[in-house]
Amino acid sequence: MKKKNSFWEFFASVKLALFCFFTLAFASIVGTIIPQNQPPVTYIQNYGERTAEVFRLLNIPDMYNSWWFTSLLALFSINLIVCSIDRLPTVWKLVTMDNLATKVGRLEKMTPRLRFASPKPVQEVAAEVGQTLKEAGWKPGQRELEEGGTLLFAQKTPWVRFGVYIVHLSILVIFAGAIIGTLFGENGSIMVRERSVFSNYFDRHTSEKVPLGFEIRVDDFSLTYYETGSPKEFRSDLTVFEGGREVLQKSIVVNDPLDYKGYTFYQASYQGSDQYWVTIQNQNTGARETFLAQPGAEIKWQQAGVTFGIINLLQPDQWGRYRLKIWFSDGKGEPSVFWLDGESVVSVERTDVSYAFKSEQVFATGLQVAKDPGVWPVYIGCMLMLFGLVVAFFLSHKRLWVYIYEEGSKTKLLVAGGANKNKAGFENMFDALIEKLEDNSTLKLSKE
């Protein structure tokens, strides 16, 4: 047995666990009431300069990452580790112990326990009882005792005694995943205009530019609405380039990100702009070109020898619908002025050529960029936790002994057992088993 000192006992104690639960819970409340990660001036405005200073000293504005909250989590982890190490040897013994060495005297104190007598010899009774147990799904072991008689023992799911330690371990695995994520993970974001390429993102904490090692082009961002005016879908069409070569194409929406080389790109936000993509097609030659048009600015399409501009507009409404007033001239006759609605095509007839106009509002898409090698440990820890909880709460270690011995030319049986949990459930099972033994016509049992 390990030599215990009070220091060790403190860290192994349930008292410390309860202390951790309460302080973690209570401290967590603070962070839900005082808004986190706001600019310093917000705290001064809302709480006054002195309180804000106290907050700053205690790291309240980022309390979940503060030294003291982290220390609490560390204390909690140490508590989990020490208490598990402290208790595991005892549990290990319980699980692996030789139950056939159990003293008969102990069986006589167990509940439930029942006594029977049988006219058959000990050996035959032992074989028959063993057979009945097997048929009921138990795997009995058997031993001749020095003091006479035969002891049968069977157990079910002894390993479930580890259940609670599986849960403890799962929490540590989750913490390990979180630490891996903090040390090696990356997180940031970037706002990219449609039809442009990015190869960096901005780190969430340092706001520094971080290179990705590959390029991504935002081909398109689209925003659709329900009839009610609430947004239906935010979608970015992305193409990944590696050394100038296209390697992957994917449309991402809010719940369906792009994964590439450990990085995940999430649709996080968007920004509308007051610029428009205007596409003009010469319908005789088929030649077409798309221009980035700023209202009020004149745009020239050199090859086609035409000039146009947005001279007025109706801003996008809640469904994203807008109208542009286009001024257009091909240098032959009066310029054309017409309204171009979003999402529609307008044909303009000139003296010898007709032109088709189409427009689209220019958006920038906001992407969240994350790389977290700790996610899988966290997920494994979560699965382990659910498994451990079910085992710890709902499965029990069931043990059953049958001692068969001779007493005054008669064969006597002592049936006893127990479970570490759900005693009522065990008793039902015990009763059912007893019934099976009593029904066994070879044994001819009589209750004592």
Added chain:
Amino acid sequence: MDSSKLLGITTFIYLFSSVIYLALFIFRVKKVGLLATVVTIIGLLVHSAGIGMRWLESYQMGIGHAPLSNMYESLVFFAWSIVLLYLVVEFIYKNKVIGAFAVPFAFASMAYASLSPEFSDRITPLVPALQSNWLIAHVFTCFIGYAAFAVACGTGIMYLVKLRDKGDSPGSLLSTLPPLKVIDDITHKIILFGFIWLSAGIISGAVWANSAWGTYWSWDPKETWSLITWFIYASALHARFTRGWGGKRIAWIAIFGFLAVVFTYYGVNFLLSGLHSYGAS
């Protein structure tokens, strides 16, 4: 028959059922026991039909989604989980008096959902953040857990009520309640059950958050409060397993724990801001 009618009828059935269970408890009219159970089962069936109907209607509107997307729908589902869970408890423990402490929670939830002017019972389309298969898994796991904690709160109250039974008058009101040890055992078992589902709810939320936002935990107030609730019940379990806490103390924790659940579920949406704020509409 449309879903809102069915759910309206459900509310009245639960009111009726609550009254019968209370009558069973207060006037000890043993004969109405079967009636109480039958009425509650009918309520649950109508309720299920109402939820199913609402699901169907959303598809007919072309915005099909599981009816778990806003406060109204979650309150309706909360009530459904409570009644289902209670009926299971009644079946296992063969005790109908518990109904007087559990079914009123379901009625209150339904009544609040339909009467409160804050929540609209209109079927609305899903905003992009909620368009995920995790929605059903997350809401389902959380609310089975919440319902368990509601029933545990009911049995906790029952325990405290029973404590006042001095046992001197065998015909007294409180003598119809199950023995203290049995109530304590029921409360504990339901908390165990709820704890697993709460854990599953937090985990499914984390997985969902990671697939939508790229972080499985961001100390958002909703997340944090669910963790606080988790800590409260975890401490109850540890105190019981290792220090033998039971009876009065566990009953109080069942009540306090449920208050934390209510705050996590309801209070956070209205008092604190965070990622779950869309749940408020």
